[in-house]
Amino acid sequence: xxxxxxxxxxxxxxxxxxxxxxxxxxxxxxxxxxxxxxxxxxxxxxxxxxxxxxxxxxxxxxxxxxxxxxxxxxxxxxxxxxxxxxxxxxxxxxxxxxxxxxxxxxxxxxxxxxxxxxxxxxxxxxxxxxxxxxxxxxxxxxxxxxxxxxxxxxxxxxxxxxxxxxxxxxxxxxxxxxxxxxxxxxxxxxxxxxxxxxxxxxxxxxxxxxxxxxxxxxxxxxxxxxxxxxxxxxxxxxxxxxxxxxxxxxxxxxxxxxxxxxxxxxxxxxxxxxxxxxxxxxxxxxxxxxxxxxxxxxxxxxxxxxxxxxxxxxxxxxxxxxxxxxxxxxxxxxxxxxxxxxxxxxxxxxxxxxxxxxxxxxxxxxxxxxxxxxxxxxxxxxxxxxxxxxxxxxxxxxxxxxxxxxxxxxxxxxxxxxxxxxxxxxxx
RNA sequence: GGAGACGUGGCUGAGUGGUCGAAAGCGCUCCCCUGCUAAGGGAGUAUACUGGCAACGGUAUCGAGGGUUCGAAUCCCUUCGUCUCCGCCA
Numbered sequence: 399x400x401x402x403x404x405x406x407x408x409x410x411x412x413x414x415x416x417x418x419x420x421x422x423x424x425x426x427x428x429x430x431x432x433x434x435x436x437x438x439x440x441x442x443x444x445x446x447x448x449x450x451x452x453x454x455x456x457x458x459x460x461x462x463x464x465x466x467x468x469x470x471x472x473x474x475x476x477x478x479x480x481x482x483x484x485x486x487x488x489x490x491x492x493x494x495x496x497x498x499x500x501x502x503x504x505x506x507x508x509x510x511x512x513x514x515x516x517x518x519x520x521x522x523x524x525x526x527x528x529x530x531x532x533x534x535x536x537x538x539x540x541x542x543x544x545x546x547x548x549x550x551x552x553x554x555x556x557x558x559x560x561x562x563x564x565x566x567x568x569x570x571x572x573x574x575x576x577x578x579x580x581x582x583x584x585x586x587x588x589x590x591x592x593x594x595x596x597x598x599x600x601x602x603x604x605x606x607x608x609x610x611x612x613x614x615x616x617x618x619x620x621x622x623x624x625x626x627x628x629x630x631x632x633x634x635x636x637x638x639x640x641x642x643x644x645x646x647x648x649x650x651x652x653x654x655x656x657x658x659x660x661x662x663x664x665x666x667x668x669x670x671x672x673x674x675x676x677x678x679x680x681x682x683x684x685x686x687x688x689x690x691x692x693x694x695x696x697x698x699x700x701x702x703x704x705x706x707x708x709x710x711x712x713x714x715x716x717x718x719x720x721x722x723x724x725x726x727x728x729x730x731x732x733x734x735x736x737x738x739x740x741x742x743x744x745x746x747x748x749x750x751x752x753x754x755x756x757x758x759x760x761x762x763x764x765x766x767x768x769x770x771x772x773x774x775x776x777x778x779x780x781x782x783x784x785x786x787x788x789x790x791x792x793x794x795x796x797x798x799x800x801x802x803x804x805x806x807x808x809x810x811x812x813x814x815x816x817x818x819x820x821x822x823x824x825x826x
Numbered sequence: 827g828g829a830g831a832c833g834u835g836g837c838u839g840a841g842u843g844g845u846c847g848a849a850a851g852c853g854c855u856c857c858c859c860u861g862c863u864a865a866g867g868g869a870g871u872a873u874a875c876u877g878g879c880a881a882c883g884g885u886a887u888c889g890a891g892g893g894u895u896c897g898a899a900u901c902c903c904u905u906c907g908u909c910u911c912c913g914c915c916a
Contacts, residue, residue: 449896449897
C-alpha cells in the first residue's frame with residue numbers, strides 16, 4: 399500500500415518504481431481519483447458541518463419552546479440530508495476504486511536492487527563453504543530416504559495426494575531436531591522472542607501482509623472464514639496490527655516454528671519429486687518490526703541469523719540479492735540464501751529475507767512514535783526464513799550422505815537426536 | 827452447540843436521544859508553590875482524514891459495519907470479541 403501524499407509529491411519517482419516492476423504508469427490516474435475524492439470530501443464535510451450546527455440549534459430551539467424556528471431548521475437539514483446521501487455514495491465508490499487500485503500494486507524496489515526479469519538476473523553476494531568431495535555419484539534426498547525406508551511419498555499420496563510426504567523413524571526425528579535447533583539458536587543467541595502463533599487466520603491478516611487480495615489462488619482456505627497460513631510471516635507480522643508502538647521498544651523480533659500451507663497453483667510440473675516443493679512444510683520464520691531508520695541494518699542482521707544456521711550445520715551456501723523481477727509482492731529488497739544440494743549439483747533456495755519498508759505497515763496500520771512526540775509514523779517490517787525445515791532436511795541428507803546410503807548427523811544436531819551420529823547404516 | 831451478560835479515551839469508570847470527543851478518578855507531561863521527604867495549586871494529555879503559508883479550523887471515530895432520527899455512546903439489525911452457566915471435547 400502506498401502513501402497518497404508521496405505519490406502526489408513524487409509522481410515520477412512512483413511511476414519509475416512501477417516501471418522497474420514492469421508495470422505501466424499509474425500516478426496520474428491515482429492522483430486524479432484522489433483529487434476527485436478529496437474534493438467530494440471537502441464538500442460533504444461542509445454540508446455535515448452545517449447539519450451538525452443546525453441540529454444543535456434545533457435542540458436549543460426546542461428547549462426554549464421555539465417550535466417555528468425548529469421546524470424551519472428541520473426543513474433545512476432535510477435538504478442537506480438528501481445531498482449528503484449522494485455524497486456518501488460517491489465517496490464510498492471513489493474510495494473503493496482507489497483502494498482496489500492501490501492494494502493491487504506491488505511494492506517499489508529500493509534503488510540498489512538489480513534490474514532483471516527472473517532468477518537468472520539475481521546477483522550473487524557471497525558464498526560460504528565448499529561442497530564435500532564424494533567418490534560416488536551423489537544421490538538425491540528422496541533416493542536416500544526411500545532406500546532408508548524412512549521417507550514415503552506413495553503412502554502419503556494415498557491419503558493426501560501429490561506433494562505430501564510421510565517421514566518415519568530417524569528422519570522424522572531429524573525433521574523435528576532441525577526445527578528445535580533453529581528455534582533455540584534464534585531465541586538463545588539472536589535475541590528473537592519465541593512465539594506460538596495460530597495457523598488459521600482471517601482474510602484481514604493476509605491482506606495486511608499482502609497475500610490478499612491478489613494471491614488468493616496460492617492459499618488454502620477453510621469452508622469457514624479462515625485461511626491456512628502460507629508462512630508464519632502472516633501471524634507474526636500481524637501481531638501488532640492497528641497498534642501504535644513506542645520507538646524505544648523497537649526493533650521487535652519474533653520467531654515461530656509453524657507448518658506452512660501452499661496450494662502451489664502455477665507450479666505444476668516443477669520439483670514434482672521429493673520434498674523440495676510440498677503443500678505442507680515446516681518453517682522457522684524470523685520477523686522484525688523496526689523504525690524506518692533501523693530496517694536496512696536489520697535486514698543484514700536477519701540474513702546473518704539465517705546464514706548462521708547453515709554455518710552451524712556445515713552446509714555450503716550462497717547469498718544472492720534478488721533482481722526486481724524475482725522479488726515478492728511486498729518486498730523492497732530481498733536476499734535469498736541458497737544451499738548446495740549435491741544430488742542436484744546446484745544451489746537451491748532455503749531462505750528468503752526481505753524488507754518490506756512500510757508497505758505492510760500501511761496495510762495493517764502499525765505505527766510507531768518516539769516518546770514525547772505527537773507525530774506517528776508507519777513502522778518497517780521485515781521477514782525471513784530461518785530456515786525452511788524440510789529443505790534443510792534435504793540439504794543435510796544430501797550433503798552428509800555416505801557411500802552406503804547412511805547419513806551422518808551434523809554435530810550441532812546430535813543433542814537433538816539422542817546423540818546418535820548416523821542415520822541408517824549398520825547401527826540402525 | 828444451548829442460555830445469558832458485556833464491549834466508552836493509557837487505565838478505572840460515569841453517561842439510555844440534544845450544546846458529549848465524551849464526567850470523575852488514576853496515570854503521564856509542563857508550570858507554580860514548597861529548603862530534604864511528603865503534600866498542594868494550575869494547565870495540558872486519542873487517532874485518522876481534510877482546509878489553511880500559518881495562526882487556526884472542519885469531518886469522522888464510544889469494538890466493527892449497517893439502519894432509525896432533524897440529531898445516536900445512548901434505540902434497532904448484523905458482525906467480531908470478552909465473560910458466566912450448561913453441554914461436548916484434545
